[in-house]
Amino acid sequence: MDDEISDENLMLSYCSGDTEAFEVLYQRHKGPLYRFILRQCGRVYADELYQDTWLKVINSRTSYKVKASFKTWLYHIARNRVIDHYRRQNVRPLENNPDSLSSLTESDHRQPENNLESDRQHELVLRAIAGLPADQKEAFLLKEEAGLSIDEIAATTGVTYEAAKSRLRYAYRKLRAQLEIVHGH
Amino acid sequence: MGTDNEEISDIYHKAPGPEPSASLDNAILAASRDAVEQPARAKGPFSGGWRAATAIAAVIVITVILVPALRHEEEQTQPGTIQQESRPAEQLDEAVPGVHQKTDLKKKSVNLTRPASESLVLPDKAFTTRDRAGPQAGSTGSPASIESSADDLHYPEKEELAAPPAAAERSRMEAADSAPFAIHTPEMWEAKINQLIEAGDYEAARAELEQLGEHYPDYAINSTLFEKLE
Incomplete structure (x- = not known):
């Protein structure tokens, strides 16, 4: 059932009262959504914003209509929560968030089984991501x-296709540059 | 570029990232079940609690504060309230028993608002004529208008009002009508005399000047008035 049914249909089933459909939907998106928020706002606020995002989904149950992909809608809600968070904290979203760096590196300590080089590269990428400008990181x-x-990123963030593509290109370029510096290429 | 991006993507996904805690998962899933199982609670008649409360509060505030304030203002701005009350009072007393109580109260309130200078009864016909013609905005409650609203005020007959006033009388009326204030002080009295002089009614101005001297024997009357009247 899980993989066959689209997100939109699962959400519609939930709107009709099928709580199991919501659980499937939740399991499908919980990890990526959590990390999307965590790596922008840090661990202190991630739980609250993550819960807010899902509560918004739950409360939209009675008015939900399929206008765009569920995933785009979900991340649009999460993005708005992140922006609200920045506003409340009176921090410009484009500033690098040192808290997000700590949350990124935290995950590395959970993987003792990985070999040293692989761990090192992973950590480097995570650190480099934390140092990206907010729009590129997003x-x-x-x-x-x-x-x-790229189309969906543009729709979610409310920018043009070219702008979204450019942000991605810059993000990858910076991450690559970081790796090359370390490897001495 | 694509290959480079894939390499970074592979490195990024090499280790599974952090996940929400089990308690957070449970809280969200419980909320999703509650929303389905208890929709009535979520969509009750007062589900938008603060909106209903705000609306009720707004209605109460408008009713309690604004309506009486508007009524009070309306009463104050109604033309001829005091003057018209005084004459028909007796007629009303006869026609509608019980109404006299209200009018008596109004009379009392008029008397209460009468200032200490009650003795300032302006004998000038021009003033009484103006008051007969009806009060002007802002003159309500002023000593002059109150005085004219007294019960012993002379009410003109129809013929009297219909007859065209003599030239001197007319100019006197105009001078009085153009006075933008009621007389409270000797300075204002002087101003009125000045207006009469400017209107060319020297006789009335002299009479006023005489009255002023009688009412305020200690007041130093502006000497230019005497000069103008000489």
């Missing part, structure tokens, strides 16, 4: 965590 996470296409 585009990168939407691509890598949510698996959105």
